[in-house]
Amino acid sequence: MALSAINTFAGNPLDRAGDRRNDPDWLAEQADNPDALAMVIWQGKPLVEETNTGPRLAWLALKHARAVVPDRELFLGLWNDAPVFAVEVEGPVDPSAGPLQGLGGFPEMREAAAILPGPDAAMAGTAKSLFDWRARHGFCSACGQESETACGGWKRICAACGSEHFPRVDPVTIMLAIYKGGDEPRCLLGRQAAWPAGRMSALAGFLEPGETIEEGCAREIEEEAGLTVTSVRYHSSQPWPFPSQLMIGLFAEVDSDDARPDQTELEAVAWLTRAEAKACLEGTHPTIKAPPPIAIARTLLQAWVDGFDV
Amino acid sequence: MALSAINTFAGNPLDRAGDRRNDPDWLAEQADNPDALAMVIWQGKPLVEETNTGPRLAWLALKHARAVVPDRELFLGLWNDAPVFAVEVEGPVDPSAGPLQGLGGFPEMREAAAILPGPDAAMAGTAKSLFDWRARHGFCSACGQESETACGGWKRICAACGSEHFPRVDPVTIMLAIYKGGDEPRCLLGRQAAWPAGRMSALAGFLEPGETIEEGCAREIEEEAGLTVTSVRYHSSQPWPFPSQLMIGLFAEVDSDDARPDQTELEAVAWLTRAEAKACLEGTHPTIKAPPPIAIARTLLQAWVDGFDV
Structure with missing residues (x-):
């Protein structure tokens, strides 16, 4: 990269x-x-x-x-x-x-x-x-007293207990699940109920303590779509300031296309061939709207169309 | 992967x-x-x-x-x-x-x-x-009041202001810098002054808000060794419970072997061919001790010996 x-x-x-x-x-x-x-x-x-x-x-x-x-x-x-x-x-x-x-x-x-x-x-x-x-983070999470800014804003120090606090960066795995078992490979998009009509995007979720990137990716796909991941490939990453995520863009091969949206995170899913994904990106797909250009999900979808493989 | x-x-x-x-x-x-x-x-x-x-x-x-x-x-x-x-x-x-x-x-x-x-x-x-x-994190960082545990320990809630707090996972890039411009490719190890005699390891540092993984990796190598990164390749990741890092293991090609340790993070650096890295891992290198088996730095060094390339 x-x-x-x-x-x-x-x-x-x-x-x-x-x-x-x-x-x-x-x-x-x-x-x-x-x-x-x-x-x-x-x-x-x-x-x-x-x-x-x-x-x-x-x-x-x-x-x-x-x-x-x-x-x-x-x-x-x-x-x-x-x-x-x-x-x-x-x-x-x-x-x-x-x-x-x-x-x-x-x-x-x-x-x-x-x-x-x-x-x-x-x-x-x-x-x-x-x-x-x-x-x-105006207060010290260790003792509850007001903390003070330091290092030009990149650190906070608690005068009461001496704790130092650094800005959070919360890693998120965001991924296209890929199924290769059919006539041609397809990638999985999902949609949350709150999104604009037709919008679909990559699956994603926060990494938790005790997980690798690959394990977090597999857990999210299992939780949200009921699918088992067999391999993961890293693509690229993105700082996402809402408020401060590190989006870790991945492709994940799954062993089935029997995706079952969990109905809490996802209300619906769709499998797209490369040609269908291309239509989404070009705005010509009959029902599915691709993620916006600022989202790494769109980068992943474009990479899929361009031949990136898991 | x-x-x-x-x-x-x-x-x-x-x-x-x-x-x-x-x-x-x-x-x-x-x-x-x-x-x-x-x-x-x-x-x-x-x-x-x-x-x-x-x-x-x-x-x-x-x-x-x-x-x-x-x-x-x-x-x-x-x-x-x-x-x-x-x-x-x-x-x-x-x-x-x-x-x-x-x-x-x-x-x-x-x-x-x-x-x-x-x-x-x-x-x-x-x-x-x-x-x-x-x-x-016993106290709410937003308002300073005591927070309460929830979700079996995976969340804290502040009854006073309603804030929810989730466990931190702090992403760290850890990398072998690789220089290919010499007779044969070499990887860079560094040592901190506090380490046991002879111990050397991969360079590493916390990712900051507003950085990609690749940018954080390049910044750390520039800061600690004064080298310019031209490309980055992801290898694997590791949850590191001291206290809760996500170690993101990388290989980074650099455009020079003129490494200058910053003398704050690093007191010395060394360039190792694959054969020299193998000797470190096998305990036969005359001066350099490899990172311990639990460290992803050792995984990266082993991958280098096994032919992983940036």
Whole structure:
């Protein structure tokens, strides 16, 4: 697998400076750098501006962002030596109708990811994951006291008990089950009841402690579709900022096509030949709508159409 | 990749019953089942007994375990319909010198994993990860109030703010960097200053929000050894219960052999041909000791010797 960012939210171009961001003096220097930039996040949505070449993240000088958004700052990394930060606006009022008027708007992150250049989506997704983590981790899970941010937002420290807390990354297996026992190979899609009409996607589920990737994949397919997995092949991965999953994209061969949707996670399933999957991707399938382009599920489906095999 | 458990702590044979364990009535029935079994964990160490066929986890009837260890119970799953639990003994006093006298001893988990059958190590590791998580997550990270255990130990709920908290699984990339530009391909090992003399292992590091597996792998190699990764290939994965990592085993091709250990994570590195790696694994290398058998790093090194290529 080459390192090119084949999945949306991959391809963050920043040097995270993971060693140096632990140094408060170095961080303060970065913030004082007149070239320091900040993106703005409000309710998990990025500030996006229209430019001659299409939508882009709207960057503010950090000192300007600080004047408008005095709190909730995050060091994202270095971009050709320029320090890059994100600031989060709190509260229910859309800041693009107030202090940030004229600078752009706040589309939902999924919508933004679909229209922004890849690096912009990746940086915005990273910031969203960190801010979401902070919103749910203001207190020490070990002792219940308020914790404090450190390392530019990448760690929280509890002064009361000394515990250190790091951002969560929750691994999720997401997979196309493949059955080769029929006239031609077919892949399995499923749909959740809450999805838009016709939408189907790959099966997926959170990995649990004590599981390998392969075991988690097999468990999910067994739980959701009642099928036994005989082998698993890794395809690619994706950071997914809703709030902070690591999507691990897989193909899994199964020993039967007798799929039984569990009716809790899945209400229906469908087996697709490569030709049928291609029709889904092209929008010409009579009933099934493919996952959207930002989803790794669509990458997997495209790989299946292109001949990737388990 | 077949589903066979090639790494230690993989191969947990239990049906986790992920849907049913959410039902308190069903869980109570399982605990009342006279066939219900419990392993015992104390300070992260499993109760192990000697048998005619070697060391095994020592299983207690759950009702007996409950009499001795009245608190801290975890539902692990079903083993051929028999409910399997783990109980954790608190406090500093070795219970094998007290209430559990004559039932076995408590070796360190790494030592236990090296001598137990694979399924026993996998179940014990899963229990350790869950108990470690609970020990560090008694309070709601969102509001600071005490949270309560649910779903047999697989969830915590905050009555004060309604937040739900799930066990952490922290993805870690662990990789052999491979350089093919010399006379023959070589793989990179590194050593941390705190390790036993001669010990070297694969490079590794925690994945961060906003990264793919491939990007995290490339960042770690750049940070720790100053090398640029050109491609990444997935090999296998391992649950690592210290306290709850998902080790993602990779091979990464690099474009130079000019490795510069960062002197914080790594104090030294070495490039090994396949023949030299084989000598390490066989204990005949003059200076370098291979990682221990329970580590996925050793699996990767063995795969390299066996011809796995990036």
